[in-house]
Amino acid sequence: MKKKLFGSLVVSMSVFLLFSAGIYASETENIENNELNAVPIATFSGPTTVNGGESNSWTVGTTSSYGPHTFYFNPGDGTGQKRLDGIGNGTSRVFSHTYRGTSNVKSYTASARTADQLNISDYVYKSITVRAW
Amino acid sequence: MNINLTRKGKRIQLMTLLFVIFLLISLSIQSLNTASKTIEQDIYDFSRGSYDILLRPGDSRTDLEEELGLVEENYLGIGHGGITLEQWQNVLNRDDVEVAAPVAAIGLYTANEITYSLPEREDSVRYTVNYTTTDGVHTYPIGESYTAYSFKDPNQFSTYSTINSESLVNVFSGEYPSFKFPLTYHQVVAIDVEEENKLTGEDFSSLETYGPGLALFEEVPILGLENGNIPLKASIQIDTIDLEDDEVRELKRKYKIKDNSTFGSLSYRDKELNEQLIDEMAEQETVSTETYSLDFSDVITPFYDNYLYADDDYRLINYTENPLEDREIWGVIESGSQETYYDVEPVNYQLIGDKISVKQLGTDEQSGIPYYREIKERNNFVLDGAEVIEGEGFTFYHVGNFEVDDHDDLAASPLGIYGIQPTYLSEDRHTQIQPTAFPGSFITTPAHGLISIDWVERLKGDKPIDAIRVKIAGIQGYDQVASEKIKSMATEFEEQGFTVDIVAGASYQSLKIDVEGLGEVIQPWTTLGAADTILQSWDIVKIILVTFFILVSLIYMVFSFSHLIKTRRKEESLLTSFGWKKENIRKLRLKEWTGLLGIPFILAFLVLLVISLRTEEYVLFLNLIIIFTVTCLLMFLVSLFYKNNQNHPQKPLGNKTVTWQNAWYYRHLVSFSIVQISVMSLIIIFLPLVINLQEKRTVQTTLGGYVHGQMEGFYTVLLVFLFTVGILTLIETLISLWKQRSDEMILFHHIGWSNNQMYKFYLKEVALWSAISILFGAIMSICLYQFLFSQVVNTIIWVGVISLILFSFILVVSFIVLINMLRRTTKYWYKKVG
Structure with a gap:
């Protein structure tokens, strides 16, 4: 009688363990798949109004954790896109830029993007106003 | 009484041989005439190349091509089009065409402008950067020279402060000392990926991929030539300077740099003041100096647009091949570099007698680099800042490289865009001549960049194609039937308005060209094909054979006559002893020899009559009469010789x-x-x-x-x-x-x-x-x-x-x-x- 009970207990525990492991594996795979399909989201912060001829900094970040990341910052004034290939798991980088000043107020559409080891993010935009002299 | 001193068997033998000799020599002389005439070479004399027919727009042949039958090795790398996509498709869709590979020269383009970074320096340093380019013989300064300073400034939010010229604002920094380098222009050609693959066996499928979308404009995939040369060198001088914190503060006060501001962007605020600052910094005492030379041709290929950096030993490194894993890399890339391109005209070669020369048309004002052809700067679109205000913006996206090897079939065939045979000085074969970074060289390089034909109408208009290389379907090699088929198709294409060349027999040639400013150079050119070309042709085998056959036959005849005369002497002296008169003996001799020569002559005449009537070659009779006359003369001379000759x-x-x-x-x-x-x-x-x-x-x-x-x-x-x-x-x-x-x-x-x-x-x-x-x-x-x-x-x-x-x-x-x-x-x- 005791043996039968003990045996049943063992079988039940085994079945339960197997079931749990299966669910765990399935969930992990789901998580991984979701993460694989996840496109990073770029973050873009910094001043929106600046003086011409002065250096300012903007921070480009990413929500992704699949580093190392590459960060792109385009100031939007035709001077070229800056790019930085990061190392490690750093999720943001600072870009400095100086806008030319003119006698008029000028606005530029700056953009930022990031890429992790799997995907590239969409552009994030920010309007930058350069004060007149 | 029918007397013959020559044995019957000997007579028959001699007459038979003479008949054959008369016949064969007459026919041989006729064939010798044919062998020595100028003849047309035919297609089936040649081995088949990678394609059979070249189609170009009507009137495509240059003066030099008409005169010498030669074109430059990469003659298809330059062109202004003339064939529409529809015309190409019509050729491609023919059942009798296996391959129709188009070529469209797009122009001279630069890659996306990028920067290169030097190692970070924590000490106070002055950078002086100059660039040079070379044609293999002369070296020219090119592009802007840069001066920049980097030093620690603890009052700044950034670790370093920099002083630099205006063009280095937003480029140079203390953490990433970076510089731009002069733009170099390279030949870009459009091809059809599938047809070019059939023709060459090379895989160009990466030209049909999509770019990552990192640029502001539409991305055009481009392949760079693996061993394409970037003729550019940078000379870097790094001076360590002694700059104390107090001096920095004093400079800031003097030039009104706020504590939270930088020197680096002073030029944006006050250009003159910045120049004054740079002049003052030039007087800073140099503690030590290092110089480095960076050769871009060793490292990057045309249209390379990835990061570029120098390692701690100041060796330039290609990031695609050697990505950094232990530190970050920074760079700037300009997507609008294809705003401007250069359209070049063919070189105007001058042919005087058998000498070819090319003159300089002018020199670049800034660098002094000579140019040998008309260059026109053109715009694909117009930018105002980052905004396209005219046209449609696009940018090249470098998807990889293609290779042309010395021993590759790609380079050996006259495909018009892959020739890599060097040009060198006539007096020094080790000095290779190459185009400089400035457009306008007399050398047409192989295509340094390839793009897909899908873009060609947008970049070049509605008649963008310069040539179509056609391979005929259904033939394995060049035999009589294939030859007729090719000729028939060539005629058909000609009637459609194309300039047509059958490329059977094309081959490389080296030409000596006198180039102003360089001297005599040896340059590779190519014939497009020798079929249907009138050439001097000597069939050496036939000439040797016929000449020696005639010689052997004549010797045999002389030998036979000598033998006859010698053997007759005894018999004739016997007849004399029988009481025959000399006159009768002479008549007998004449009668025999008339028969010996006459019968073969008549028989040969009859045979040649039949041949002449069939072939209408009546000159055969003349040949027969000539050889008969020569034979009679020989007989006479031999008899005279033996008459006068005594046995010594x-x-x-x-x-x-x-x-x-x-x-x-x-x-x-x-x-x-x-x-x-x-x-x-x-x-x-x-x-x-x-x-x-x-x-x-x-x-x-x-x-x-x-x-x-x-x-x-x-x-x-x-x-x-x-x-x-x-x-x-x-x-x-x-x-x-x-x-x-x-x-x-x-x-x-x-x-x-x-x-x-x-x-x-x-x-x-x-x-x-x-x-x-x-x-x-x-x-x-x-x-x-x-x-x-x-x-x-x-x-x-x-x-x-x-x-x-x-x-x-x-x-x-x-x-x-x-x-x-x-x-x-x-x-x-x-x-x-x-």
Whole structure:
């Protein structure tokens, strides 16, 4: 009688363990798949109004954790896109830029993007106003 | 009474031979005329290349091409179009076309402008950067020179402060000392990925991928040439300067730099003040100096647009091949670099006599670099800042490289865009000439960038294609049928308005060109094909064969006549002793010889009549009359010779062996045979050498030189007859010689010589003079081969083997004749004794 009970207990525990492991594996795979399909989201912060001829900094970040990341910052004034290939798991980088000043107020559409080891993010935009002299 | 002093068998033999000689010489002379005329080469003389027909817009041929039949090696890399996409598709969709690979030259473009970074320096340093470019002979400064300073500034939010010229704002920083480098322009050509793959076997499918979308504009995939040269060097001078914190503060105060501001962007605020600052910084004392040279040609390919950096040893590194894993890398990339491009015209070569020259059209004001062709700067679109205000923006996206190898078929075929043969100085083959970074060189490089034909209408308009390389379907190689098919299609394309070239027989040539500013250079050019071209063509094999056949025939005739006259002397003197008058003897001689010559002549005449009526070659009669006249003349001369010639006593040879002495003594009797054997030996060695040269039916197509190698049936007959006559001469010579020495043979037999001893004795003589003849013939054939084909006979063993075989054959024939002669002579003696 005791043996039968003990045996049943063992079988039940085994079945339960197997079931749990299966669910765990399935969930992990789901998580991984979701993460694989996840496109990073770029973050873009910094001043929106600046003086011409002065250096300012903007921070480009990413929500992704699949580093190392590459960060792109385009100031939007035709001077070229800056790019930085990061190392490690750093999720943001600072870009400095100086806008030319003119006698008029000028606005530029700056953009930022990031890429992790799997995907590239969409552009994030920010309007930058350069004060007149 | 019908008397003939010449035996019937001998008469028939001689008449038969004369008939064949008259016939064959008449026909040979006619074929010699044909062999020496200028002829058209035909397509089937050549090996098939990677394609068969080149189509270009109408009137595409340049003056030089018309004059010399040559084009520059990469002649398709420059062009202004003329063929529409629809026209190309029509060619491609034909059932009889296997490949229709278009080429559209787009222009000279630069890659996306990028920066390169030097290692970070924590000390206070001054950077001075200059750039140079070279054509292989001269070096020119190019682009902007940069001066920049980097030093620690603890009051700044950034670790470093920088002082730099305006163009380095937003480029140079203390953490990433970066610089721009001058733009270099490279030939870009559009191809169809699928058709080019069929033609070349190379995979260009990456041209049909999509870019990552990192640029502001539409991304056009481009492949760069793997070994394409970027002719650019940077000279970097890094001076360590002694700059104290107090000095920095003083400079900030003087130039009104706020504590939270930087020197680096001063030029944006006050350009003059910035220049003043840079001038003041130039006076800073230098503590130490380092200089480095960075050669871009060693590291990057045309249209490279990834990061570029120098390592701690200041060696430039290609990031694609060597990505950094232990530190970050920073750079700037300009997507609008394809806003401007250069359209270039073909070089205007001047041909004076047989000299080709090219003049400079001008020099660049800033760098002094000469240019040799018209250059027009054009815009694809117009930018205002980052905004496209005119046209549609696009940018190149570098998807990889393609390779052209020296030994690759890609480079060997006249495909018009892949030629990589170098141009070099005539007086120094180690000095290669190359285009500089500035457009306008006289050299048209191979395509440095390839893009897909899908973009070509947008970049070049509605008639963008410069050429289509067509491979015909359904043919394996060039035979008569294929040749007719190609010609028929070529005619059809011509009627459609294309400039058509059949490329069979195309080959490379090196031309000497006098280039102003450089001197004489050797440049690779190419013929587009030799088919249907009038060339001087000499069929050496035929000429040699016919010439020696005529010689051998004439020698045989002289030999036969001499023999006839000598044998007749005895009979004629016998007739004289019977009471015949000289006049009657002469009449008899004339009657016999008229028959001997006349009958073969008439028979040959009748045969040639039939041939002439069929071929309308009436000049054959003239040839027959000429050869008949020559034969009669020869007969007359021979009879005159023997009439006047007395037998002079011969001096012995001195202290030589009996064999030598005998050979010398009887040299007059064997002289004809010696000549015949020499000719046979020359022919038997020369012909296989030439035929081996032509074994694969590849033909030299350099102007002025073209060699056939066919052995048609007629010439095989000539060859067989030549050897037959030669052997006949030998046999008759030996018979005549040993008949004359029959008493000697009887004596040897009488004194007890065995047959073997006699064979050895007589064959030694034959061996001696035939070996000398064969050796002479072999040397002549080698010299002739060297003279005519500039080829060194590298198979002396082969020549030796053939000579040995001929020698053995002659000995065997001589042995057979000797056996018969000995048997007859000694048997007769036995009979005589018995």
